[in-house]
Amino acid sequence: MKTVAAVVDEGSTELELRELEVAEPGPGEVTVKFVASGLCHSDYHFLDGVLGGRKPIVLGHEGAGVVEDVGPGVTRLRPGDHVVGSFVPTCGSCRYCATGRSSLCDLAADTMNGTFPDGGFRFHDAKGQGYGSLCMLGTFAERATVQERSVIKIDPWIPLEVAVLAGCGVPTGWGTATRAGGVRAGDTAVVYGIGGIGINAIQGAAYAGAKFVVAVDPVEFKRETALKLGATHAFATAEEAAERVHELTWGQGADQALVTVGVVDEKVVSDAFDIVGKGGTVVVTGLGAPDDLTVHVSGAVLTKWEKTIKGSMFGTLNPHYDIVKLLRLYDSGRLKLDELATKHYRLEDINQGYADMKAGKIIRGVIRHDR
Template identity: 50%
Template sequence: MSTTARGAVIHEVGGKWEVDDLVLAEPGPGEVRIKVMASGLCHSDDHLVTGDIPNMLPLVGGHEGAGVIDAVGPGVTRLAVGDHVATAYLPACGTCAWCAQGMQYICDTGAGMEAGFMLDGTARFATQSGRPIGAMQRLGTFANYLVTSQAQAVKIDADIPFDVACLVSCGVATGWGSTVNGAGVRPRDTTLVVGVGGVGINAVQGAHHAGAAHVVAVDPVAFKRERALELGATHAYASIDEAMPFVRSVTNGQGADNAVVTVGVVDGQLIADAFGAVRKEGTVAVVSIGQNAPGIPISPLELVVYAKHLRGVLFGNCNPTRDIPALLDYYKSGRLKLDELITRRYALDQVNDAYADLHAGLNLRGVLIHEH
């Protein structure tokens, strides 16, 4: 048996999102069907369009989702019909070596996700003619229904709005964790956040929560700098160069204690600039993706003699089954601002307009609201 979903599909690099009716398979063993109520419009999905993240196309877009379980397959033990859930764009099998060490963000079952097919190698979406279509991160939250593994759905409290809950599926957790976990921000630190869009604005919130004395936001877009100052930044500048006189003035000339790079698409020079902005034993956490060429022009001597740290951070080094509910608890207690992140809500047919707004710097975070 199968059902029908309506979703946005990207067919080729450089193309536009195309909204179409899709055939959705019934959930198999260990799988659930989610009635998707809201989806964050994350920059990572736009990377499918630009080709910055190589994936097999076509794909149903979307990985930041929230909705209701409306069917379960055989052997499902974590969830039941009627549960409210947020999607986890990284699976958490709970049994591999990484999950066993509390590192769900590098779960072994994440391998091969670029095809968008389930672990058995088959798709859950198909065209009306029967052609299989993969789903972004094995999810596809740009569709109003999806089927995924129970390992990629996290039960949440039923009183949390769906348009808020979907943001924690990726952008909020990634940004928050980039400072709290990745950069290791501690009380009294001076922290540099380079890029304060949908991810970086939550790095600002995380650094503020961790007790940084100075949270310095860097972004060329004035609107984003203004919002950063409202959500925990103490200072905001258009570039690292403009920020450094202040950073040096409060660190005895040493540089920031830590920096996170959360721009939409990064190049090696920007990583090198952030590396040069931190002190001895300072940490640079890189969240952004980019191409390999021309490399990262940092000095091995500076790396070694100053004992600096350069590290990659995936999903904020968070554990979905623990941290998604924890962040939503912070929201409910007033310690994490989520409603304020949403600049505009869009219908599914407006998905291309939403990404045009993202490129124009008009959105901190757009949210797609599904119809049923």
């Protein structure tokens, strides 16, 4: 079976459309026809060199679609089921899955290279060259063969072009605030970077009952959107935010600082560390190049003020439980998703979508494979 896919070759800084062969689903695998794919900044990190891995690779790790075919031994899904891809797989039996921490599932070890646990590929070109599937998904393809463990069955009445956001941006941001950050009623939470991830950290912090939810982003449209979706304050710079948070909290500082900027650097982590008060928590969810040392803080302040700095993947949530839960919150009107997909693109316009993301014009761009 053939598909069109947006791929990146070694040394390339743009996505290119290519026709590829999609493998038949093997044991425990399903073939999904993607209807929508979200443009997350993490995919862009494979174009700007912040993240690396084996290439060529089909990018895309936020996707929603319909199961077309199932391989031997698949019991949880059948053709016609509506699914959202999860960029962290859930094996269910590794040390982390077994203790309710699927965001750390051991099966994710090679997902940046796009290989599957058997070391093989599920996309090939006409010459037989294997193409990786980012995060074992590759949602920038109209069709992909993926593991049953990488897709979550969702309620069929939820529009797929909305549900797509529950594959990465929504849980990652929401969980950064509610799980990793542990925002509680009455807290003051600051979110640095209002993209597809940060806007959901704003929604999560507000839903958890934070008294003050402070957004920091240099782009005015981002700040305006944050104020519409739960932020109580919004500032263009970390310095303005620090001054106001100091006043709002009578000098005690914020309870959480959530770092969701596009590329994490030392300044934003230091600003986040400084803005939280005693017992405060900094969550670093945004990514930077693995060799960049971005955390340089006073160990004495860390100790004496009992501050915490932690990383978070997938908002430290569990895909099989939390993706369904978040979409049901949307269904009940408590979580806003329609407002997040600012613009829809055809797959052939994907580089334009990323240019718009870089220019700060969109919260989340969404590819519609059905157009």
